[in-house]
Amino acid sequence: DAGVTQSPTHLIKTRGQQVTLRCSPISGHKSVSWYQQVLGQGPQFIFQYYEKEERGRGNFPDRFSARQFPNYSSELNVNALLLGDSALYLCASSNRDGTYGYTFGSGTRLTVV
Amino acid sequence: QKEVEQDPGPLSVPEGAIVSLNCTYSNSAFQYFMWYRQYSRKGPELLMYTYSSGNKEDGRFTAQVDKSSKYISLFIRDSQPSDSATYLCAMSYPGNTGKLIFGQGTTLQVKP
Numbered sequence: 001d002a003g004v005t006q007s008p009t010h011l012i013k014t015r016g017q018q019v020t021l022r023c024s025p026i027s028g029h030k031s032v033s034w035y036q037q038v039l040g041q042g043p044q045f046i047f048q049y050y051e052k053e054e055r056g057r058g059n060f061p062d063r064f065s066a067r068q069f070p071n072y073s074s075e076l077n078v079n080a081l082l083l084g085d086s087a088l089y090l091c092a093s094s095n096r097d098g099t100y101g102y103t104f105g106s107g108t109r110l111t112v113v
Numbered sequence: 114q115k116e117v118e119q120d121p122g123p124l125s126v127p128e129g130a131i132v133s134l135n136c137t138y139s140n141s142a143f144q145y146f147m148w149y150r151q152y153s154r155k156g157p158e159l160l161m162y163t164y165s166s167g168n169k170e171d172g173r174f175t176a177q178v179d180k181s182s183k184y185i186s187l188f189i190r191d192s193q194p195s196d197s198a199t200y201l202c203a204m205s206y207p208g209n210t211g212k213l214i215f216g217q218g219t220t221l222q223v224k225p
Binding site: 004006031033035040041042043044045048050055056088090092094101102103104105106107109 | 216
């Protein structure tokens, strides 16, 4: 079985640009969450989507947005990139309430220059 | 004060040692407790998941939860160089909209 897949694996963008990150959950998982992990810190929650609806939002500015598609894959969009947005962006999938934990992908490493 | 506190280390031990990793938390609503292992430049890998006080064992790993003290631990027996990684504790509570609260992570090095 394929795990959580994320693309691209690495990305370099310039300040002010926009970026779209993609995630495919484990088959059968309908919930996708996004996290930002800055070097040396634990992941910080950005969004959770379940059945194409936003179910939770972390303390991130409106420049961050996401959506979930009918096949449960998801995209995270970040507009007007700042140097501080440089981080590892992680996607996690789970059953509805994470009863059996959350499975993470390998992440997309975003560098803003 | 952070909701979840975890000593970042680094922690260096000889091969074969018993490793103890710990987190404290402030939110008594937390009911689900997880330990993740993260290798450099990789995503976190779920090691242990518990939802009650007490111990849970899986191979060389034992997770311990003490809700009265708001304290969780992960023990690694017979540590191996391949256990060298960052260990993250994470917590959530029912109806938490999928939000996991992570500790900062503890970097562990097991020396041959």
